[in-house]
Amino acid sequence: MGAGHAHTLYRAGSSPVHTLPPHCKIAAVFCFVLVVVATPREALWAFGLYAVLLAVVAATARIPAGFLLKRLLIEIPFVAFAVLMPFVAEGARVEVLGLSLSQSGLWGAWNILAKGTLGVAASVILASTTELRALLLGLQRLRMPPLLVQIASFMIRYGDVITDEMRRMRIARRSRGFEARGVRQWGVLAKSAGALFIRSYERGERVHLAMLSRGYTGTMPVIDEATASRAQWTYAAALPLTALAVCLTGWMLT
Amino acid sequence: MHVPDGFIDAPVSVATGAVAAAAVAVSLRGARRELDEQAAPLAGLVAAFIFAVQMLNFPVAAGTSGHLLGGALAAILVGPYTGVLCVSVVLLMQGVLFADGGLTALGVNITDMAVVTTVVAYGVFRAILKIAPNRRRTVTVASFAAALLSVPAAAIAFTGIYALGGTADVAIGKVFTAMVGVHVLIGIGEAAITALTVGAVMAVRPDLVHGARDVAARRLELRTGAPVRTPAPASPDGSAVSGGSAAPAGAARPAGSAAPATARTVTAAPATKDDADTAPAAPRRSARRVWAVGLGAALLCAGVVSFYASASPDGLEKVAADKGIDQKTEDHAAKDSPLADYGVKDISDARLSGGLAGVIGVGATLAVGTGVFVVVRRRRAETDAEAR
Amino acid sequence: MTSAPPSLQVSGLAYAYPDGHQALFGVELTVARGERVALLGPNGAGKTTLVLHLNGILEAGAGSVTVAGLPVAKANLAEIRRRVGIVFQDPDDQLFMPTVREDVAFGPAAAGMRGAELAERVHRALDRVGMAEFADRPPHHLSFGQRRRVAVATVLAMEPEILVLDEPSSNLDPASRRELADILRSLDVTVLMVTHDLPYALELCPRSVVLSGGVIAADGGTQNLLCDQELMREHRLELPFGFDPRSVTAPV
Numbered sequence A: 001m002g003a004g005h006a007h008t009l010y011r012a013g014s015s016p017v018h019t020l021p022p023h024c025k026i027a028a029v030f031c032f033v034l035v036v037v038a039t040p041r042e043a044l045w046a047f048g049l050y051a052v053l054l055a056v057v058a059a060t061a062r063i064p065a066g067f068l069l070k071r072l073l074i075e076i077p078f079v080a081f082a083v084l085m086p087f088v089a090e091g092a093r094v095e096v097l098g099l100s101l102s103q104s105g106l107w108g109a110w111n112i113l114a115k116g117t118l119g120v121a122a123s124v125i126l127a128s129t130t131e132l133r134a135l136l137l138g139l140q141r142l143r144m145p146p147l148l149v150q151i152a153s154f155m156i157r158y159g160d161v162i163t164d165e166m167r168r169m170r171i172a173r174r175s176r177g178f179e180a181r182g183v184r185q186w187g188v189l190a191k192s193a194g195a196l197f198i199r200s201y202e203r204g205e206r207v208h209l210a211m212l213s214r215g216y217t218g219t220m221p222v223i224d225e226a227t228a229s230r231a232q233w234t235y236a237a238a239l240p241l242t243a244l245a246v247c248l249t250g251w252m253l254t
Numbered sequence B: 001m002h003v004p005d006g007f008i009d010a011p012v013s014v015a016t017g018a019v020a021a022a023a024v025a026v027s028l029r030g031a032r033r034e035l036d037e038q039a040a041p042l043a044g045l046v047a048a049f050i051f052a053v054q055m056l057n058f059p060v061a062a063g064t065s066g067h068l069l070g071g072a073l074a075a076i077l078v079g080p081y082t083g084v085l086c087v088s089v090v091l092l093m094q095g096v097l098f099a100d101g102g103l104t105a106l107g108v109n110i111t112d113m114a115v116v117t118t119v120v121a122y123g124v125f126r127a128i129l130k131i132a133p134n135r136r137r138t139v140t141v142a143s144f145a146a147a148l149l150s151v152p153a154a155a156i157a158f159t160g161i162y163a164l165g166g167t168a169d170v171a172i173g174k175v176f177t178a179m180v181g182v183h184v185l186i187g188i189g190e191a192a193i194t195a196l197t198v199g200a201v202m203a204v205r206p207d208l209v210h211g212a213r214d215v216a217a218r219r220l221e222l223r224t225g226a227p228v229r230t231p232a233p234a235s236p237d238g239s240a241v242s243g244g245s246a247a248p249a250g251a252a253r254p255a256g257s258a259a260p261a262t263a264r265t266v267t268a269a270p271a272t273k274d275d276a277d278t279a280p281a282a283p284r285r286s287a288r289r290v291w292a293v294g295l296g297a298a299l300l301c302a303g304v305v306s307f308y309a310s311a312s313p314d315g316l317e318k319v320a321a322d323k324g325i326d327q328k329t330e331d332h333a334a335k336d337s338p339l340a341d342y343g344v345k346d347i348s349d350a351r352l353s354g355g356l357a358g359v360i361g362v363g364a365t366l367a368v369g370t371g372v373f374v375v376v377r378r379r380r381a382e383t384d385a386e387a388r
Numbered sequence C: 001m002t003s004a005p006p007s008l009q010v011s012g013l014a015y016a017y018p019d020g021h022q023a024l025f026g027v028e029l030t031v032a033r034g035e036r037v038a039l040l041g042p043n044g045a046g047k048t049t050l051v052l053h054l055n056g057i058l059e060a061g062a063g064s065v066t067v068a069g070l071p072v073a074k075a076n077l078a079e080i081r082r083r084v085g086i087v088f089q090d091p092d093d094q095l096f097m098p099t100v101r102e103d104v105a106f107g108p109a110a111a112g113m114r115g116a117e118l119a120e121r122v123h124r125a126l127d128r129v130g131m132a133e134f135a136d137r138p139p140h141h142l143s144f145g146q147r148r149r150v151a152v153a154t155v156l157a158m159e160p161e162i163l164v165l166d167e168p169s170s171n172l173d174p175a176s177r178r179e180l181a182d183i184l185r186s187l188d189v190t191v192l193m194v195t196h197d198l199p200y201a202l203e204l205c206p207r208s209v210v211l212s213g214g215v216i217a218a219d220g221g222t223q224n225l226l227c228d229q230e231l232m233r234e235h236r237l238e239l240p241f242g243f244d245p246r247s248v249t250a251p252v
Helices: A005-009 A022-038 A044-060 A065-088 A103-129 A132-141 A146-175 A183-213 A230-253 B010-053 B071-078 B080-098 B106-131 B136-165 B172-204 B246-250 B259-263 B282-304 B315-332 B340-345 B350-386 C047-054 C074-083 C100-110 C115-128 C144-156 C174-186 C198-204 C222-227 C229-234
Strands: A093-096 A099-102 B057-061 B064-067 C008-016 C022-031 C036-040 C062-067 C084-087 C162-166 C190-194 C207-212 C215-221
Touching: A022 A103, A022 A132, A022 A230, A022 B010, A044 A103, A044 A230, A065 A099, A065 A103, A093 A103, A099 A103, A103 B080, A132 A146, A132 B080, A146 A183, A146 B010, A146 B080, A183 B010, A183 B071, A183 B172, A183 C084, B010 B071, B010 B080, B010 B106, B010 B136, B071 B080, B071 B106, B071 B136, B071 B172, B080 B106, B106 B136, B136 B172, C008 C047, C022 C047, C022 C062, C022 C215, C036 C047, C036 C198, C047 C062, C047 C084, C047 C162, C047 C190, C074 C084, C084 C144, C100 C115, C100 C144, C115 C144, C144 C162, C144 C174, C174 C198, C190 C198, C198 C222, C207 C222, C215 C222, C215 C229, C222 C229
Parallel strands: C036 C190, C036 C207, C084 C162, C162 C190
Antiparallel strands: A093 A099, B057 B064, C008 C022, C008 C062, C207 C215
16 A cells, blocks of 8 residues: 555556456456355355455466465455454354354354455456556446546645645654654644645646646546447456356356 | 445345445536536546545544544545545545455445545534534634544444454454444544644635635725836836836635645635634644544543444554453453453443443543644644744 | 738736735737747746636736737637637646647647648647657656647647747756747747746847836837846846856847
8 A cells, every 4th residue: 555556556467357357357257256245155155156266366477476475465354353253153153172162153254255355356357467557447348437537636646746745744753853752742733634635635726727728628538439249248257257157157156 | 444245245245335425426416516517627626636635644642643644534524525535536546546445335335435434523523513602713613623523423323333244253342332432532533633733724725725715705806007017128117117005916826735825715715714813822722622622522432432432543443452362361361461351241232342342542642632632732832932 | 011901909907816815017019920939027026817818717807918900808708719729837737638649639629720720730739849759658758848748739730820838848857948939930920928947038039028026117129128137127027147148149
């Protein structure tokens, strides 16, 4: 989430996964995750198959395993939560290595771990094979309201600028001997936040002026048209459809 | 508390998705009203601001730190509709780009963190402004209360969603009672920073605080007849044209951030008129009030409303940890964890444990709140002394 | 001067901000087609406010603005904004699109231009500021000087009648400053340049006006104006140390 995020998330490439139109990819990932979430947790093997599916996609996109694993770290807080669950949950208890654990808690932990991890992995693959801009275009093609797309694109464009201003303010604070150590520094931090807001807001006004000056009337002119062929849709649909087959089998077997 | 995939089951995820979509649709229309045609760039910049502010960690005590959620802040500064949009966009981007929060849980996350926080915060904020004298200090107090309540409100919403579609088999009572203490603390942090931030904006650009905008129209004055001097030889007489009272202040308008001069131009509302000489003193008094109100509200939250405990961002994991330790001590009577007493009582009576959690919440709140208050005051005194 | 209507005619322009603060008190200014004029004045004189009137972003409280004969009014705002190209001081405000190409295309595309014609227009504008090979880069990856040049291109792409530059030389290193001057000289459009950089004004603009206290306080040849020490003092205008406007042969 740090500054310069725009450049570290995306891994440039020309694999078949990279070249798919963005809206196909977003739809595919979303459907895939939905299918995963809907899978009964008792179908252990199904989750194994999902993982294999994702591994195949990652391999096709030539994303190194290390990169993928590192990005999975974002999940850690919830891993902690999942690990604790067997201790907290209700219901029948089982003895594992001398600890009394809740059976349903164990299932719950497994459920969150498996589904959460698959979800994160799928999103990571999407973000690392699709440029920021393309993602936004994709969302637009998927009928996300244009205003929302515009807000998101302004946020992306100016995220760095604002973060940079925040960094400069921190340097200015520190070079005058300020170090945030505890609650007594809240006032100063809040003043910085206030100043940052004013700067952001005023920049928003100036950007709007600049847009008006070039004939902006409330809608963004569409310059790039991304369209997807039937073949590309089919290609992208392979992932969620396979997953769906696995899921349905899972439901029938359990 | 970015909920990942699989935490909430599929039907409830879809349902909350629909709720979130509806809320965003309503906000889209509302935001156009709030911001006119400037909606896109301004909301985008505010979203970038919220995104940045979430990275601004404020230290709570030795070793731990928290960060703003920004829902209340956004609602107060730019209005509820734009606030919902901004936080939603931030959550969407975090989900799609950083895999922070699951894609299928996006509905849950938006409903919980974007919609509930902003709506509750704005409601509380407006309600207080309505009943209290309309002053600048009231704005600060109202921001504090709004932010303070918005966090537990999000928690209640989360607990509700969890009750409907939680995949983990943990008793509802347990989930939220355990969260009380932790989340009231989080609420206090959020409230303090939000109130101080709104106060800082109020001091410089009060017109930017939504709902505290005021328009004072004045008649135009023409300064014609002053000689326009033309080129070459210097004819010394033009000194009559020295720009009157307005000229120097004019610089502040586009650049904006020039503090004291602008502060008095626009004030919250009719009754305001904080004179220039009271302005420097105001923060201290307002801080005292803020803390008094804050502690009162905290008591209310944790004590009376202890049943509607709070499940809120980032405290979720903390609660899980506490709960886990707690249960462990119960089962094995092991180690003397700081929460040992609390755990012993928590056998299977959710109500009893609820009450206890509430009491602990109040206690902790009072202690920390008072501590913060004292420290801030002492700090103020110090800085006042240092600064000439 | 030709018989064509002046590129810019401002008369009796007064304006107060919504908060009641009045910034302009009856501005009179005429700029003929093809002229390059510097707009000088101390901080807070109302320069930015004046600029925002030229394309109708601010609506005149009193008085009028016409651009090449067309009055600035709600009805013809789109055409006015095509004719008046404003380059803002901070290129980050102006370059809001994800790539340089899209940013330069924004104006013409908003006016309805599409396809090959649009691509050609974009290429020509970028070529005029020497930034053609940066078309696919995101603006925030460029240097400050490059961003300023792209900002000029975004406006040139609309083929404006008059180019308005707000502090074009601010924050530029000397080389970028000179490159920008070369570009501006090579353009055959009317230029109104708001600046504190007096040598830059002397280098580029034969004529200058001084805006002070919300009115035009002086109007004349740049060199004469800069040599008038009393006028300069009175309006808080100062030349850089060691710079003598008399020692320079100013372009006429």
